[in-house]
Amino acid sequence: MICAGIDAGSRSIKAVLFDTDRSHILASGLTDQSVEQERLAAELFEKLLKKAGLERSQISGVVATGYGRNAIRFADTTITEITCHARGVHRLVPDARTIIEIGGQDSKVISLEDGGHVRDFAMNDRCAAGTGRFLEMVAARLDMNWEKLAELARQSKKPALISNMCVVFAETEIIGLLADGKPLPDVVAGVQNSIATRVSALAGRFVSPPVYFTGGVALQAGMARALEEVLACTVRVAPQPQFTGALGAALSAGPANKAGDSGL
Amino acid sequence: MIDHCYDHVEAAKAEGRPIVGIMCEFTPREIILAAGAVPVCLCGGSAATIPAAEQFLPANLCPLIKSTFGYHVIGKNPFLNWADLVVAETTCDGKKKMFEMMSATKPMHVLELPQKADDADALEQWTREVRKFKEHLEQRFQTHITDEKLRDAARLMNRERRLRRQLAALLMRDRPPLTGRQLIEFKSIISGIEADLRQYERALEIFGSADQKPPTTNQQNKSLVRVLLTGVPIVHGAERVLELIENAGAVVVGMENCTGLKPILDDVDLDEPDPLHAIARKYYHLPCSVMTLNTRRFEMLRSLAATFRPQCVIELVWQACLTYDIESFHVRKLVEEELHLPYLKITTDYSPSDSARISARIEALFETIHARLQ
Incomplete structure (x- = not known):
């Protein structure tokens, strides 16, 4: 069939x-x-x-x-x-217990029980913080594609702190950081970290390993590592995440x- | 029932009866009725009045407060316009400070609510507050509120509460004869209208009769999920989330909130020698999230879960309603760890922009429940 x-x-x-x-x-x-x-x-x-x-x-x-x-x-x-x-x-x-899915406008954390049933889930509500929209905004603002963004983030030694959770205000903050002479790789890595932080707040109580990362944003190199750092556990990219x-x-x-x- | 509330207030006005606006289930309606006045709920449920309110109030405030104040700003709530007095109360800080602004142009009486519900002297303090309220009404409306009038009012309100309770109890059935949306439609914004009480009696006869054949499945032939809804009140016009839940294939069998079961489970004890004290006690034990500790709410949830047999609990929180938002931590714990039911919290306001996202979460919850049943 x-x-x-x-x-x-x-x-x-x-x-x-x-x-x-x-x-x-x-x-x-x-x-x-x-x-x-x-x-x-x-x-x-x-x-x-x-x-x-x-x-x-x-x-x-x-x-x-x-x-x-x-x-x-x-x-x-x-x-x-x-x-x-x-x-x-x-x-x-089949061993996945937690799924982090980050898409264009959504981010979700899903916890699975034996047999792959959904045990619990959390999802962002009205706000685009912690979603792919954030990376898209940065890519458009810097006139770069995703691969280039990921490559830049890898070069970062000291990721910048992006404090604004709102995508619209974060754009202004990023422009400000660049105007202050912050290195571009640090700003891009900072954006990845801010998405990861937002998703970890969403995940809150239920991250049990093994954790798999899926959705379009999982394709961006560096994002899984940013998630690993805030969640303090191994995050594997799921096969064919899109x-x-x-x-x-x-x-x-x-x-x-x-x-x-x-x-x- | 809004149209007929309008007629009722218009007729009462013509007879010279005062109109008293209320905004909280802690406000004892019996005292207002005993003063010969008409208690009318003023809580706003419209997104349309919020921009007007935001000229004066912060955007990050609960939509119920903003909507209510917005009506005041644009003068479009006839009941508020008619009100000879507004009774405010010190429940949440948002309402308290909004009332201050409203009092610039509206006569207002503020009830102070002691918030440590289990303190030995809390109820006495509240009883004094209710007595002051009675005296205020007597003075303002030049009337004398006797014990007999209080008992009459309590009898009327007990009858109303009993009828609403009986109607709500029909949803305990395995096949509820009406939906949560239908049930909430019966809730009047004015208490003690004889025509309303007769309507409740008729509804009880119709929905309670054995030949009712309610649907038990949705379009996909899946059984309807029984939901217990908890959290903030759903005032007239703000039923969106209730509709989203039921449209996703569910019946909201119980509503543990101020527009549902919370204020109608207890009656005023008519045998108590001092009717004012009996009234104060009935109202004081409302398990609102402003109370600390609010253990009565958890007891109520346990008891409702046992009698209404929900398959999940959904908590609705209006954005920026701090007390319900924070208290949801304890509710989730109770639901998941003690009642062993799935729990979903929805934080939103009156704007419909997030309806698709809310629906996705509700549908996913129901899919999980159906998958477990398989």
């Missing part, structure tokens, strides 16, 4: 085709998010079908997740990204959609 998962995130749409009989990913892909997200998702879905050499009729279920999940009307059902990331990460790394939500959605569309079911 082949199932599809679509994760309509704030910055990109991710999709996964999963073969439940052979228990493996047939195709995965992503596209930038924009208005008309249902059309974008449908195009991505078609592209993956083509890549895998499949017809739409061969797909037995489609589950949508992510903040735009309700806009994907061709999906059979919707499931929140919290449950989907838990299922996706648990499938890839796709764990879509994978979890595809798994949920399968025949036995219980998390932790080894038949998946």
Whole structure:
């Protein structure tokens, strides 16, 4: 049986085709998010079908997740990204007990119990502090791509302290730091640390190892280390961190959609 | 019931009955009724009046206080405009200081609430405060509040509380015949209106009858999750989070807050020789988060969990409501470690901008509950 998962995130749409009989990913892909997200998702879905050499009729279920999940009307059902990331990460790394997911506008800390069920979770509310939006703002302000930002952060000897939690005010603070002659690597490393600090406040009471890091921001080198420092424990980047939500959605569309079911 | 509250107040005004605005469940309505006046709740539930309030009040203040004051600034709450007196109380600091500003143009009486609920002399201090309130009303409205009038008022309020309690108790059933949203719609902003009490009786007959076939599942054919809601009051117009919870596939079977069960579980003891003391005692034992220690709230949560059998507890905190926000630490601990139920805290205000995010968290909670049931 082949199932599809679509994760309509704030910055990109991710999709996964999963073969439940052979228990493996047939195709995965992503596209930038924009208005008309249902059309974008449908195009991505078609592209993956083509890549895998499949017809739409061969797909037995489609589950949508992510903040735009309700806009994907061709999906059979919707499931929140919290449950989907838990299922996706648990499938890839069954020993995971804590998941830190940082996306474009969200950050979440999910704690798992035996079998991969969600035990508890925390999520940022109205504010974009501690999310990928923060890094994007810095990248745009410095006119640099993400790789360059990560490379700069690595060179830092003494990360700057960014005290503003608000993305808008932090931008002003960063400009001020640079104007005062703070080295660029220290400012960028400071931004990474401030995201990590914010996420650790969110995690508060429930970080039990092993901790896995997922979501688009996990792709940025240095972020996992920044999290390790504030959480004082090892943080591993989950395999295919951008796709764990879509994978979890595809798994949920399968025949036995219980998390932790080894038949998946 | 707002329309008919409007008619009621208009008629009372025409008869020359004074209108007394209240903003807290600690304010003893019986004293106001015994003075021949009409107690009207003035708590604001509209996001639209908040910008006007923020000209004077800090943005980082609870939306209930800002909304209430915003109505005062723009003069758009007819009940507040009609009020001959506003009764304020020293519960949270935000309200206390807001009342000072309101008192510049509104006649006001402040009740001081002792906040160490278990102190030996606390209730006596509160009783003195209630007595002063009675004397103030007598003087202001040129009336004499007899013990008989107090008992009559307490009898009326006991009847109202009993009817509301019975209606709320219907949600204890395995298949609740009405939703939490429907239940809260019955709550009137004015107490002691005979027409309201008859409506409660009719509702009890209709919803209580055996041939009610309430839905037990949502669109996805999953059973509705039973939720106990705790935390801040949900005043008229601010029902958004309640709706988000029930729209995600749940029934809010119990509401442990000031617009729900909290103020209606206890009655005034009519056998007590001094009715004023009996009234003071009933009101004083309200487990509000301004009290320290607020152990009565935890007792109430234990008892509601046992009788309403929720599958999770959701706590609603209005942004910048410090006492409920901090006390949520103890509530979470109680719910998770003692009641062994999942707990979710939602901090928000009256603006709908975070509805999608709140829904995601509620849905994830329900998905977890369903997964455990499987």
